[in-house]
Amino acid sequence: MESRRLPYIDGVAAALVDGEGSVVGWTTAAEQLLDLDAAQVTGRPARELLADGQADADALGKRTGEVRLRTGRGAPIEVSYQVLPLAGESGEVRALVLATPAETVARRRQDEAFTRELFLQDRLGLAVFDSDLRLLRTNTHLLPYTGLPDDLAGHRLRDFLQPGDAEAAEAILRHVIATGEPVVRAELPIRTLDDPDPGVVMEIQAFRLQAPDGAVIGVTALFGDITELHRYRRRADVLHRATAAVGGSLSVAGTAEDLAGVLVPGLGDRAEVDIAEAVFTGDEPLPGADGTFAVRRTATAGPPGPDGRPLGPLGREELGRPAAATADPPSMSAPLHARGGPLGRVTVRRGPGQGPYEQDDLELLREIAARAALALDNARRYTREHRAAVGLQRSLLPPAETAVPAATTASVYRPTDTATGVGGDWFDVIPLSGARVALVAGDVVGHGLQASATMGRLRTAVRTLADLDLEADELLVHLDDLVSQLVVEGSEEERERGVADPSGATCVYAVYDPVSGVCQAASAGHPPPALVHPDGRVEYLPVNPGPPLGVGGLPFETVDCALRAGSVLALYTDGLIEGTSRDLDEGMAQLAARLGEADLRGDLAAAGRAIVAEMSTAGQSDDVTLLLARLHPVPPEDTAAWTIDADPAAVAGVREAASRTLEHWGLGELVFTTELVLSELVTNAIRYAGGPVLVRLIRSSVLTCEVSDPSATQPRMRRARLTDEGGRGLYLVAQLTERWGSRYTRTGKTIWAEQPLDPPPLSW
Incomplete structure (x- = not known):
């Protein structure tokens, strides 16, 4: 069996045929091709292998051709053959027949045709390198480029390309040789030595x-010139990034910085954005008589350019020039023009050796500038609206820090609507007669400018009612009636405009009397004030919260608490103690802990900011307000009081006692006016109200004279006629004092008058 095989050509399907046409040799490849081993074939006529009889026999008469052969599998196979005549050692005639499946031959011919045409075409570059990255063969696609040798065979890329470009390309090819991983669509700049x-x-x-x-x-590389496609994609990418980046900020400066950041390195090495000064204040830029505008360089990117001017005012410049490009040095600029008016100008520059800008580059800059101008105009409009909103907010709230005789206060206000900076929470510190002070905190349902406007209406109402010196619960009753009336009177137009409904608002009202040291508080659905004792203990005032404002028909309760000197009262809104991660009770416990740890004897404002920062939670959904009031009692030696019966003769004794007290206090300049004021007020009380009458002097930031009687009838100042014998007392009091008024008490009323401690000289 082994002698019938042809071991030296065992990798080829071949048969050795003698002069009689019999098979005398058979290769292993032939066995695999026909599924017939040597024992089945040798010694038999080769003609028996033909599948189609005479037709195939005629084909065998040719040196080359195609025939169909029988196989051991039953199905014939079509092969291409070649007959090679041989001479035997003894002179007999033999032939070596080589066979290959016809399908394999056809595929090989296709491969050869493909390879030949691939090297002949000039639309796609083709280069074959050996394992040392020397060029073996290229097609004609390389020939149009300047600086290439006539014959590239044996050359390396570094022989005709810029060193950096050659190294980048060879790095890719070395990676392919080392790993066997093909590289698809790697983009590289290619510059020849002669044309860099x-x-x-x-x-x-x-x-x-x-x-x-x-x-x-070796390695084969296919390459194509995508310069124009690369430029198009780069421009499209710059435009896409500009669209995504510019306009995300409502800040004029932030928008300009975003624009400069997109243009470098997208369109150049240096970008400058100049904006009209009026844009920063929200106004529309208006040209001067010469057509120029006050301009500020707002943003730059990249290294300093030939312009050399830093950020800041640039003086007056023209902004209406159309987009244009210059070649030496390469630069282009375009106006920032939106909604009928110029806002600024943007300039882009290239460094040395970058080449001039093309018309497509200028069109791209013009498109980006148009979109950026709209974003800038939106930022300008927002700036204008924000200034108006902040102005409204500041007009509706008191200063963050105040100092009145009875208390030193500091507040922290953080609205949820950070875009406008306004919200629906409010607080107030209202000086009252008798050196007292009213502390208020409230919360309107909703956020934003509409809630702030509603808050302003309620704050004004509270101030008006507080001026009447009402009890805390009585003030909330009147405020509740007012809110109910506002709800009824609210027009459909207001609801369509989104004006916040005042119903559901909450409010806490506390009045601290520094003379008695008593704080009176009442609540309309609002969390209770927190009291920080001088020793650091924290408790909440036992205020029973009534219904929210606007519900109507339910009473409010007042609680009186005696406070020690040095205590701090904290009023707040529910946004401080509620959050997504805690309920109301947990928030109140945390607030008490923070108040106990805070240094409330020092800077109240800093302590308040720290408490709000520590209490803030992620995803804050409500406005936050915190009002801290460090209470200052009036020392006993700064007050004096006398109780007299309803006897006109007692008026003289009151005047004398008051004079001695003022002299003792070092207020001798106020003796004359105080005697006149007390004479009028005490005389009226005795005449119209009866006794007993309580007279009290309080020295704080002003001198307060108070006369209390059992009558609930409020006095009023009237114009006396020339023939009237009386009716001028209150008019005289009003002229001699800084302000005067009256308030109801639980036993009657109190008429009070205030004088400055350093009065101006009297002029007659």
Whole structure:
């Protein structure tokens, strides 16, 4: 069996045929091709292998051709054959017949045709490198580029390309040779040694070449010129990034910085954005008599350019020039023009050796500038609206820090609507007669400018009612009636405009009397004030919260608490103690802990900011307000009081006692006016109300004279006629004092008058 095989050509399907046409030799490859071993074939006529009889026999008379052969599998196979005549050792005639499946031959011919045409075409570059990256063969696609040798065979890329470009390309090819991983669509700049600027952009695809035994013999690279496509994609990418980046900020400066950041390195090495000064205040830029505008350089990107001017005012410049480009040095600029008016100008510059800008680049800059101008105008409009909103907010709230005789206060206000900076929470510190002070905190349902406007209406109402010196619960009753009336009177137009409904608002009202040291508080659905004792203990005032404002028909309760000197009262809104991660009770416990740890003897404002920062939670959904009041009692030696019966003769004794007290206090300049004021007020009380009458002097930031009687009838000042014998007392009091008034008490009323401690000289 082994003698019938042809071991030296065992890798080829072949048969050795003698002069009689019999098979005398058979290769292993032939066995595999026909599924017939040597024992089945040798010694038999070769004609028996033919599948189609005479037709195939006629074909065998040719040196080459195609025939169909029988196989051991039953199905015939079509092969291409070649007959090679041989002479035997003894002179007999023999022939070596080589066979290959016809399908394999056809595929090989296709491969040869494909390879030949691939090297002949000039639309796609083709280069074959050996394992040392020397060029073996290229097609004509390389020939149009300047600086290439006539014959590239044996050259390396570094022989005709810029060193950096050659190294980048060879790094890709070395990676393919080392790993066998093909590279698809790698983009590289290609510049020859003779023509380094501007070069072209090539898209490279590479795959490793291996011999049948697996040995690496080189790498093949396909490349195409995508310079125009690269420029188009770069411009589209710059436009896309500009659209995404510019306009995300409502700040004029932030929008300008975003624009400069997109243009470098997208369109150049240096970008400058100049904005009209009026844009920063929200106004529309208006040209001067010469057509120029006050301009500020707002943003730059990249290294300093030939302009050399830093950020800041640039003086007056023209902004209406159309977009234009210059070649030396390469630069282009476009106006920032939106909604009928110029807002600024943007300029882009290239460094040396970058080449001039093309018309497509200028069109791209014009498109980006148009979109950026709209974003700038939106930022300008927001700035204008924000200034108006902040102005409204500041007009509706008191200063963050105040100092009145009875208390030093500091507040922290943080609205949820950070875009406008306004919200529906409010607080107030209202000086009252008798050195007292009213502390208020409230919360309107909703956020934003509409809630702030509603808050302003309620704050004004509270101030008006507080001026009447009502009890805390009585004030809330009147405020509740007012809110109910506002709800009824609210027009459909207001609801369509989104004006916040005042119903559901909450309010806490506390009045501290520094003379008695008593704080009176009442609540309309609002969390209770927190009291920080001088020793650091924290408790909440036992205020029973009534219904929210606007519900109507339910009473409010007042609680009186005696407070020690040095205590701090904290009023707040529910946004401080509620959050997504805690309920109301947990928030109140945390607030008590923070108040106990805070240094409330020092800077109240800093302590308040720290408490709000520590209490703030992620995703804050409600406005936050915190009002801290450090209470200052009036020392006993700064008050004096006398109780007299309803006897006109007692008036003289009151005047004398008051004079001695004022002299003792060092207020001798106020003796004369105080005697006149007390004479009028005490005389009226005795005449119209009866006794007993309580007279009290309080020295604080002003001198307060109080006369209390059992009558609930409020006095009023009237115009006396020339023939009237009386009716001028209150008019005289009003002229001699800084302000005067009256308030109801639980036993009657109190008429009070205030004088400055350093009065101006009297003029007659």
